[in-house]
Amino acid sequence: MTDTGTITQPETGYTETRKRSDKRQEFLSDVIITAFEGGIGYWSDRVEYKWWSPTLDGGTAEHLYGQPNAYGVICDTESGLYYTVDVDKVAAAIKRIIDGDIDGGLHESIRKTIEFANTHNDAGEIDAGDADCIVQVACFGEVVYG
Secondary structure, eight states, rough: OOSSSEETTTTTTTEEEEEHHHHHHHHHHHHHHHHIIIIIITTTEEEEEEEEEETTOOOOOOSSTTOEEEEEEEEETTTTTEEEEEEHHHHHHHHHHHHSOSOOOOOOOHHHEEEEEEHOOOOGOOOOHHHHHHHHHHHHHHHHOO
């Protein structure tokens, strides 16, 4: 699945932001919500966490084009380092997982589940453990914990 978002051409430094489909943006946001509300608490502390959806009350995340959004900052409790997690980083992590561009630590069944969910933009297929793996790849480039 091709993702859109911020696109930069390294040769020229030109940057362009393209609108993702609402369904794609919702999928990526839901992965973050799943991770922050259930998948990453055993190795990180939430420092900041915001979400917004046009169909739900109470969200406070900034958003573009009236699309769902989620983002946050976490602290790795082992290293003390801080990481920002947003839809662009999650999209890049999912691509790396599907492409097999990470070192070990990820069972093939998890990769296949993430690939299926990504292809169908169906975050209902992503459980807390899957979302945890995605966020770890977004933060560390690999699955470090569990």
